[in-house]
Amino acid sequence: MSHSDELTKEQRGLPLQSPSYPLRLSRRTVLRALVGAGAGVLLTACGGDRLDPFASNGQPTPPPSRSADEAAGAAQPQSQVDQATSQSGEQADGGVELPEPLVYIIPSPASQGQTVLVLIEAPGAHAASLSWQGQAFSLLKSEERFLGFFGIDANAPVGPQSLGVAVWGPRGEQLLWQETVIEIESVEWTIDNIQIDGPNAALLEPAIRRADETARLPFQSSLTPQLHWLGVFDPPSDGQITALYGEQRSFNGGPIEEYHTGIDFGGETGSSVTAANSGIVSWAGRTRRRGNGIIVDHGAGVFTGYYHLSEVLQTAGEVVEQGDLIARMGATGLATGPHLHWEVVVRGITVNPLPWLQLLEFPDPFQELNPTNALTSTNLAQGS
């Protein structure tokens, strides 16, 4: 398992948010210390109490003179857009001129099952938020960059979808409010008919699936305003991948009612299951469909889930490092044999895990950005 992530950021020359971050300590030590202190690990909430963008519910705290709706990215009257636009480049605190924020949506267009990364280069800015499908959430700050992720469901509607971004300056003034469109493209997922016999057939009941999802939802849909990892995720098992994400599934010849929300690794009962990346265990328990499971919160709305385990070796609240042994493979719940079902959840949506393993393009929040790829006024429509 790779532990080279700490080098990655150094090599890229990206200074850490906190200059006192002790790189030589193990990630676990640092995480424990910082989590205990309620601080971010690599990315911290902005210091100002007045405009803490990371409210507990993940909603941006509005600047003092603005309404909650505006701060949450709701559409504004044209006069306010003009005002906001006119503030770009104006003198901020200390007479420093703030450059216009550069907004990157990666990738765009995006396809079903994909993770979308939003990066905003906004030197001197204090907070930024994203509005997507009726949800608004704060972007995390790393030096002069704001970052955030959202997921596209495997069966999400295709076509153009609107997306809004807002950026605030140090005095709570709005530097940017822009709305743009991201095109969602369809993917032809494979179709599989799975035969489930014996006592497990009772677990196909939709009510059981819904109860299972409801039980796990609160532990994989919050927005922890820290990023607990830096680099590519590791496969959580040494086993072969036996099923891919997105596969449209029918059971016992019935209609297609669900898709495969993660990837499966084959193996033997008792084989090691390791944390795909560093984070904090948000849930460890058992549901009827998924059997024994564990969910790790990696921060920034990114979670990984591990299911059908024979044994869970961590409890909620534990800090885990990439590669740590967290569980053992099994066949609990609705499983036809021992395997690990592993999924990646981004802002509550199960996404294709392959990019997170860099088997497809990794959604790297620290990647180099080319200003020519930033959205421009021609593809950024002003809010109306």
Ligand SMILES: [Zn+2]
């Ligand atoms: Zn699976």
